[in-house]
Amino acid sequence: MKAIVHTNPKGMEGLKVQAFESPVIKEGEVKVQLKAAGLNHRDLFVIHRHGENEAPFVVGSDGAGIVTEIGSGVTGVSVGDEVVINPGLGWQKNSPAPPEGFEILGYPSNGTFAEEVAVPAEHVEAKPEHLSWEEAGVLPLAAxxxxxxxxxxxxxxxxxxxxxxxxxxxxxxxxxxxxxxxxxxxxxxxxxxxxxxxxxxxxxxxxxxxxxxxxxxxxxxxxxxxxxxxxxxxxxxxxxxxxxxxxxxxxxxxxxxxxxxxxxxxxxxxxxxxxSTMGSHEEFKEMLEFIKKYNIKPVMDRTFSLEEAHEAFKRMEEAKQFGKIAFIL
The missing domain is CATH 3.40.50.720 (NAD(P)-binding Rossmann-like Domain)
Structure with a gap:
């Protein structure tokens, strides 16, 4: 698959658009064919944090797309479902702070700036019908x-x-x-x-x-x-x-x-x-109901292709955006 991958050196110079091995799903996971993904300040942070001795990884936390494969033990999700991904992994119930082991999709795990991603089935929810793919793709982390x-x-x-x-x-x-x-x-x-x-x-x-x-x-x-x-x-x-x-x-x-x-x-x-940081999956579901009730949509700044990764990252680095930057896949 095609993906925005970070290798060496640190920072923007290590960003490359290249072929990357498609994910293989495990028990309890689903594979999502991504339609859109959102750029966050976190993505800028992790490409500077990524160690020189660490393996290349796919950048990106936000995404929305269509479920194409489900792993063993998965219930409540079907092939063909249109979903948004909650990138806050391992925080199911609302609590004063994230539990031990909480991490965010897109480092160290492979993220969403790719044609496909594998994620735990418990971290996908139905895409709100009032949102376009671009709007759904940039929604999760910021919202x-x-x-x-x-x-x-x-x-x-x-x-x-x-x-x-x-x-x-x-x-x-x-x-x-x-x-x-x-x-x-x-x-x-x-x-x-x-x-x-x-x-x-x-x-x-x-x-x-x-x-x-x-x-x-x-x-x-x-x-x-x-x-x-x-x-x-x-x-x-x-x-x-x-x-x-x-x-x-x-x-x-x-x-x-x-x-x-x-x-x-x-x-x-x-x-x-x-x-405060991110939120639990309970809050993620509450947020989805809230935006549906009030017909709230992300404020869209600009959309880019994967090949325009450097231009998109530079726009965020220079704080030129108003609202969300999307990658269209």
Missing amino acids: LTAYRALFTRGKIEEGQHVLLPGVGSGVITFILQYAKAVGAKVTVTSRSEEKRNQALELGADHAIDSESDWDEVMDGEKVDLVIESVGAATFQKSLEQVKPGGTVVTFGASAGDEISINIRHFFYGQYNLLG
């Missing part, structure tokens, strides 16, 4: 991460105000749509005027320049919840916008992972700081 961060961890409620620094990523565009669906107020930030305008078109109530004085722009209004994915570049400014007793949920650190806070200010303010 699940957004769902857990906003609802399980952030416990957003109707009428509350949420701040989303660094709008433009797939996860943040999902959180924006989710929050508006349940009646929350949403403020976003970005250095890009184009992205701020796109966020307003998507339903954001306010969009502010990341480099402005947030206190001045917010005019004294504090938020109930901040969902942080930028990290060091915005964390302190984000915390300063939270009302006493409010919550910061963080799931990423795209602009640095070392921060310092005024701990006295923090405990006097009775703030909550929560980490």
Whole structure:
């Protein structure tokens, strides 16, 4: 099969589009002929993490396609089913944190940037009918991460105000749509005027320049919840916008992972700081029902062929995207 494979050296130079051995399914697995797959920041991370002495692997976590083969012991899935793949392997039941052994499809296991992939049958669900193949292919990782961060961890409620620094990523565009669906107020930030305008078109109530004085722009209004994915570049400014007793949920650190806070200010303010990442398969199914109920679709940025892998990765590396980048297979 044809696939985007990472070999040596580390980083973008090791990305190659080449023939790769088709997967052989094991007991409890299904083989999926992929129709579309989604690019995530994680894919950038793993190609820099992949060790020089490790075997080549197929990159990619997100994907959707048609089941072509089922292994022994599989029930509830049939050949011909149209499915989306939950890439969070080994986390079935909702819990405060992932269980031991949890991993994400696409490193160290072979991933979805290929014509076929083998995955545990318990990690596929029916493709939502209102989504195209491209939309379904980019859905899983970002939509699940957004769902857990906003609802399980952030416990957003109707009428509350949420701040989303660094709008433009797939996860943040999902959180924006989710929050508006349940009646929350949403403020976003970005250095890009184009992205701020796109966020307003998507339903954001306010969009502010990341480099402005947030206190001045917010005019004294504090938020109930901040969902942080930028990290060091915005964390302190984000915390300063939270009302006493409010919550910061963080799931990423795209602009640095070392921060310092005024701990006295923090405990006097009775703030909550929560980490979040991916989610359980129970939450994955809840997320699918939620997007069907509110007819939510991924915000699509651009689509690429496998042969255009370097162009797609470079677009994400340079943070040019607004929404999700897809590979069409």
